[in-house]
Amino acid sequence: MKIFLMLGASALLLAGCGESGDTSAPPADSATDTAATDTAVAPTAPPQAATPATPTDAPTYIAKAGAGDMWEIESSKALLAKSGNAEVKKFAQMMIDQHGQSTAKIKAAATGAKIEVPAPKLDPDQQRMLDEIKQADAAGIDAVYLRHQRAAHDAALALHKAYGEGGDTESLKKAANEIVPVVETHRSHLDKLGTQP
Numbered sequence: 001m002k003i004f005l006m007l008g009a010s011a012l013l014l015a016g017c018g019e020s021g022d023t024s025a026p027p028a029d030s031a032t033d034t035a036a037t038d039t040a041v042a043p044t045a046p047p048q049a050a051t052p053a054t055p056t057d058a059p060t061y062i063a064k065a066g067a068g069d070m071w072e073i074e075s076s077k078a079l080l081a082k083s084g085n086a087e088v089k090k091f092a093q094m095m096i097d098q099h100g101q102s103t104a105k106i107k108a109a110a111t112g113a114k115i116e117v118p119a120p121k122l123d124p125d126q127q128r129m130l131d132e133i134k135q136a137d138a139a140g141i142d143a144v145y146l147r148h149q150r151a152a153h154d155a156a157l158a159l160h161k162a163y164g165e166g167g168d169t170e171s172l173k174k175a176a177n178e179i180v181p182v183v184e185t186h187r188s189h190l191d192k193l194g195t196q197p
Contacts, residue, residue, distance in 0.1 A: 058110070058167065058169040061163045065102070066119075068156050071122055071152060073096050075133050075152075076145075078134045084138060106175050109174065113170075132144055150187075157184065
């Protein structure tokens with residue numbers, strides 16, 4: 001009998017816990033509330049870059065920076081072969097020149113720190129973007145190139161800023177911090193090119 005009373009009392013207590021006293025609306029589903037909150041925040045708060053995109057160890061930074069520069073140079077060469085837009089071609093030539101300089105700067109910093117610099121290798125996303133640029137026709141190449149340049153420069157800026165702030169090798173941190181304003185200038189040029197007809 002005592003067990004029956006205890007079970008009954010427990011059931012009443014549990015039922016009472018779910019009641020809010022307000023009968024005007026059903027209780028809100030916390031998963032729905034969280035989803036609504038997440039949805040409201042998503043447009044204003046971009047997702048954090050994945051940890052591999054912003055390394056603080058020298059070998060990974062060197063590999064990612066080298067691949068980024070190689071992508072900039074190769075994609076710009078592909079653009080120059082097809083584009084008829086003089087302003088976009090001027091930007092592409094600047095990418096070839098300045099990303100060649102940033103590669104040399106990182107190699108020199110790594111050599112000074114006695115760190116081996118392997119040959120760069122594009123990651124799958126970089127290869128996909130390069131292939132899309134190469135496959136674009138003359139009428140569409142400018143738009144494809146500029147879209148991918150924006151994405152590549154966002155990634156490059158995150159890479160160099162993160163390494164400049166938290167990298168493990170002083171000479172490479174210095175190089176990264178010198179490259180940041182160059183990448184920011186490239187992004188400004190991209191913004192101007194995006195407003196052209």
